[in-house]
Amino acid sequence: MRCQVAIIGGGPSGLLLSQLLHRAGIDTVVLERQSRDYVLSRIRAGVLEWGSVEMLREAGVGARMDAEGYPHDGVYLACRNEGFRIDFKDLVGKQVMVYGQTEVTRDLYEARDRMDGKVIHNVEGVQIHGADSDAPYVTYTRDGTEHRLDCDWVAGCDGFHGVSRQTIPASVLKEFERVYPFGWLGILSETPPVDDELIYAQHERGFALCSMRNARLSRYYVQVAQDDKVENWSDDAFWDELRRRIPEDAAERLVTGPSIEKSIAPLRSYVAEPMRWGRLFLVGDAAHIVPPTGAKGLNLAVSDVHYLYHALVQAYEGDEHGVAHYSEQALARVWKSERFSWSMTGLLHRFPDRGAFEARMQEAELDYLQHSRAAQTSLAENYVGLPY
Numbered sequence: 001m002r003c004q005v006a007i008i009g010g011g012p013s014g015l016l017l018s019q020l021l022h023r024a025g026i027d028t029v030v031l032e033r034q035s036r037d038y039v040l041s042r043i044r045a046g047v048l049e050w051g052s053v054e055m056l057r058e059a060g061v062g063a064r065m066d067a068e069g070y071p072h073d074g075v076y077l078a079c080r081n082e083g084f085r086i087d088f089k090d091l092v093g094k095q096v097m098v099y100g101q102t103e104v105t106r107d108l109y110e111a112r113d114r115m116d117g118k119v120i121h122n123v124e125g126v127q128i129h130g131a132d133s134d135a136p137y138v139t140y141t142r143d144g145t146e147h148r149l150d151c152d153w154v155a156g157c158d159g160f161h162g163v164s165r166q167t168i169p170a171s172v173l174k175e176f177e178r179v180y181p182f183g184w185l186g187i188l189s190e191t192p193p194v195d196d197e198l199i200y201a202q203h204e205r206g207f208a209l210c211s212m213r214n215a216r217l218s219r220y221y222v223q224v225a226q227d228d229k230v231e232n233w234s235d236d237a238f239w240d241e242l243r244r245r246i247p248e249d250a251a252e253r254l255v256t257g258p259s260i261e262k263s264i265a266p267l268r269s270y271v272a273e274p275m276r277w278g279r280l281f282l283v284g285d286a287a288h289i290v291p292p293t294g295a296k297g298l299n300l301a302v303s304d305v306h307y308l309y310h311a312l313v314q315a316y317e318g319d320e321h322g323v324a325h326y327s328e329q330a331l332a333r334v335w336k337s338e339r340f341s342w343s344m345t346g347l348l349h350r351f352p353d354r355g356a357f358e359a360r361m362q363e364a365e366l367d368y369l370q371h372s373r374a375a376q377t378s379l380a381e382n383y384v385g386l387p388y
């Protein structure tokens with residue numbers, strides 16, 4: 001088999017890149033390790049920056065998002081059970097869109113089907129060959145049969161545990177990492193959200209987040225110890241803990257119900273450099289991870305796709321400047337989102353290795369944010385997404 005761009009990974013970044021390239025007349029094959037049902041059952045991100053919203057529209061997959069998504073003009077921050085609002089619309093004239101990653105992925109799969117896009121599921125043993133040559137190719141096994149896919153370029157969209165990043169020699173790859181000493185216990189419940197906007201709460205017992213997917217589906221999180229287990233948390237214990245950490249008026253309004261999903265996610269900051277090696281590009285979680293506090297993971301995957309899509313279109317028009325500079329262009333934005341996610345994490349969580357002084361610093365910073373329009377503008381500018 002031959003295609004112009006071989007895409008490893010059928011998550012949001014691989015599917016979006018494939019969809020955009022196909023519309024530009026560039027032929028792709030997506031190789032995905034899991035089944036489609038498995039990919040669509042993953043509960044992950046829920047907040048889209050406006051740049052991501054516009055990219056999805058540009059890819060022709062914005063209709064359901066525009067009909068069913070929830071534009072948000074702001075968020076609430078809370079400290080010691082009292083909240084205040086950051087008004088994005090007023091501060092920077094922009095919004096974000098609440099629309100789940102599962103729905104984005106579903107829309108992309110349906111669009112790929114309509115265009116007869118080639119997405120091959122249940123592939124095993126993917127290997128990338130000759131990425132530093134002019135003739136790269138990918139091998140994989142499916143149903144016990146070995147296959148070879150020749151291509152011009154390889155896009156590594158295969159997430160943090162994928163094979164693409166591992167293909168780059170250790171002598172070339174630089175890794176930067178911070179693992180946080182806690183995780184997020186999250187539940188999904190078929191209950192109305194406690195508020196019409198997100199609430200990020202800092203509390204001496206630990207961080208909490210009230211988020212949502214739609215008017216009948218809520219997503220809530222509480223900070224837990226790094227080694228905590230889901231089995232330690234009954235639904236009642238979760239709701240009790242959430243109530244303790246959020247503003248009192250929100251705790252009184254909170255509607256509880258059985259969880260339909262419950263999981264613990266570790267928190268990590270990670271960046272791999274460079275994001276291009278020869279004819280192989282890293283995209284999304286394959287190159288970087290952010291703690292979810294700034295709602296940046298999926299949005300960074302979309303901005304990488306933006307840069308790579310334009311670079312590849314340019315390359316097929318005879319100008320390889322974009323592909324030559326893809327890594328530095330993508331990384332400049334990645335590091336700023338890493339900084340924002342890291343600083344939001346530091347501001348809002350309880351760190352077991354920090355003492356009373358740092359706790360007061362967090363409170364002072366939140367107090368400053370509450371009363372300074374300049375500080376709020378900076379937070380709003382980053383939260384809605386820096387320009388591409």
Ligand SMILES: Cc1cc2nc3c(=O)[nH]c(=O)nc-3n(C[C@H](O)[C@H](O)[C@H](O)COP(=O)(O)OP(=O)(O)OC[C@H]3O[C@@H](n4cnc5c(N)ncnc54)[C@H](O)[C@@H]3O)c2cc1C
Binds near residue numbers: 008045
């Ligand atoms: C539990 C969890 C919760 C999250 N919550 C949030 C959140 O609240 N907010 C937020 O902004 N972000 C969140 N994120 C991050 C966000 O989901 C990711 O940034 C986003 O999914 C990145 O998209 P991607 O396509 O780059 O990678 P992925 O979504 O990881 O997709 C990679 C795909 O590649 C496939 N793959 C892997 N290895 C191979 C291989 N060898 N061969 C073929 N295919 C392969 C995988 O099966 C997968 O489908 C969360 C992530 C996780 C894991």
